Amino acid sequence: MARFTAFLILSLVRLAVAIPAYESLAGFDEREINEFVTRNGVAHIPNPPAPLPAGQDGLKLVNDPVHPFIAAGPTDIRGPCPALNTLASHGYLPRNGVARPDQLVTGVMEGLNLGNDFAKFLVYQAFLMNGNPLTNLMSIGMKTPETGPDPPKPALVGGLSQHGTFEGDTSMTRVDAFFGDQAVFNETLFQEFIAFSAKYGFNGTYDLNAVAELRNQRLLDPIATNPELVFTSPRILSAYSEAVFPTIFFVDGRLNNRQLTIDAARHFFDFQMMPTDFHRQPAPVNFTLVNPLVNEIFNKHPFTPGVNHGKNNFVLMPNTPALSDFCGIYEDIVLRVIPGQYPNPNGHLKKVIKKNLDFFFDAVSAEHNCTQVFPYGRDY
Numbered sequence: 001m002a003r004f005t006a007f008l009i010l011s012l013v014r015l016a017v018a019i020p021a022y023e024s025l026a027g028f029d030e031r032e033i034n035e036f037v038t039r040n041g042v043a044h045i046p047n048p049p050a051p052l053p054a055g056q057d058g059l060k061l062v063n064d065p066v067h068p069f070i071a072a073g074p075t076d077i078r079g080p081c082p083a084l085n086t087l088a089s090h091g092y093l094p095r096n097g098v099a100r101p102d103q104l105v106t107g108v109m110e111g112l113n114l115g116n117d118f119a120k121f122l123v124y125q126a127f128l129m130n131g132n133p134l135t136n137l138m139s140i141g142m143k144t145p146e147t148g149p150d151p152p153k154p155a156l157v158g159g160l161s162q163h164g165t166f167e168g169d170t171s172m173t174r175v176d177a178f179f180g181d182q183a184v185f186n187e188t189l190f191q192e193f194i195a196f197s198a199k200y201g202f203n204g205t206y207d208l209n210a211v212a213e214l215r216n217q218r219l220l221d222p223i224a225t226n227p228e229l230v231f232t233s234p235r236i237l238s239a240y241s242e243a244v245f246p247t248i249f250f251v252d253g254r255l256n257n258r259q260l261t262i263d264a265a266r267h268f269f270d271f272q273m274m275p276t277d278f279h280r281q282p283a284p285v286n287f288t289l290v291n292p293l294v295n296e297i298f299n300k301h302p303f304t305p306g307v308n309h310g311k312n313n314f315v316l317m318p319n320t321p322a323l324s325d326f327c328g329i330y331e332d333i334v335l336r337v338i339p340g341q342y343p344n345p346n347g348h349l350k351k352v353i354k355k356n357l358d359f360f361f362d363a364v365s366a367e368h369n370c371t372q373v374f375p376y377g378r379d380y
């Protein structure tokens, strides 16, 4: 690890020397990338981790002495996802908040018991939109030079906080990017989370009833107030999944009643900390468990994707994939969103993007009957 860091720093220094100061490091063309690769070698891309072995994939104390909470220091990066922030603060992910995809898959499997395919679906999707495919590193928050020299624009390598990729509008505890920092926990919004739990949830907990009502409110509110609201694929899928996730993963696996107490919610969302003695889910959680819950909240308050053209002017986009069209959302990510950042990759860059696209499809197809699509052709 130290050697790799040294390699990155050295490379940055060399590139900074080779490139006039007024040019962004992101401004490489293909020739420069190939020279970089020739000079420095390429980041090794490990295969995605296997599922946790049978017998080690069950209920477990995860806030344990080997994974103590340590608050993020001034140079540690945190971002919009309360789960990944918390896992970083407990050392299930690198504490600095910069990680390889395989580390992220392992971290969410071990720390919260995400099923292997479910973990890979989230991680490789995010990595393709927000990571650096050349160095195989991604920030769980803001863009950082710690992920190494970027591929050419329009690639963003923006980290998970990058608005308009995985991160999008209508979050439960973060404001829309139009209003301020879209990655940081917002107490006012969390008070609304508490109020909806008090009004709709069993015994004041954040349960599926509360989820359905809060999720609907978090769309109605920005429709009325955010003139630049975007609520289309792929954001619609993450928005609805993330509303449900806390009722599963943030509830202690010994109780596992899908009723998240406000105290536990406060720990994960605000403190980025597991509650004392926290146990993860008793079995790996995959789409088979999550999809019916997402469908249930959608059916209570169905919506059509759309964008605001000014406040309170939500223009429906019925020809973009609906929440129910999982394969359509997969195709939208692969054929529209990713080529938007990598319109014409060549050589090594193309090879590593295709590798990650294969990892992504592998996860998609584990529990969905989608057909693989190829933005850059099938040949390698």
Ligand code: HEM
Pocket: 080, 081, 082, 083, 084, 104, 108, 112, 114, 119, 122, 123, 126, 160, 161, 166, 167, 168, 169, 170, 171, 172, 173, 174, 238, 242, 243, 245, 246, 249, 250
């Ligand atoms: C496994 C890889 C994961 C990745 C790459 C990921 C990434 C993200 C990103 C980019 C966001 C920001 C979306 C936005 O609000 O605009 C987010 C939000 C969120 N994530 Fe994750 N996440 C992952 C796993 C999880 C897990 C296991 C949970 C379990 C509870 C979780 C819970 C949430 C919640 C609740 C939010 C919404 C925060 C809010 O709306 O206030 N995530 N995640």
Ligand SMILES: *[C@@H]1O[C@H](CO)[C@@H](O)[C@H](O)[C@H]1NC(C)=O
Pocket: 175, 180, 181, 186, 187, 188, 189
């Ligand atoms: C939190 O959100 C509220 C409501 O959207 C907003 O008025 C407030 O300015 C936000 N606070 C911060 C610190 O951004």
Ligand SMILES: *[C@@H]1O[C@H](CO)[C@@H](O)[C@H](O)[C@H]1NC(C)=O
Pocket: 203
């Ligand atoms: C309701 O919540 C309180 C704590 O807020 C708890 O002590 C009590 O056992 C809960 N009641 C039920 C029926 O779950």
Ligand SMILES: *[C@@H]1O[C@H](CO)[C@@H](O)[C@H](O)[C@H]1NC(C)=O
Pocket: 115, 117, 283, 284, 285, 286, 287, 288, 289, 366, 367
């Ligand atoms: C999904 O989880 C369920 C329940 O744990 C399990 O029976 C099923 O085999 C899993 N499916 C996959 C594809 O892993």
Ligand SMILES: *[C@@H]1O[C@H](CO)[C@@H](O)[C@H](O)[C@H]1NC(C)=O
Pocket: 369
């Ligand atoms: C999966 O999709 C293929 C092609 O559309 C179809 O022929 C097949 O019957 C589907 N299988 C299942 C299990 O739905």
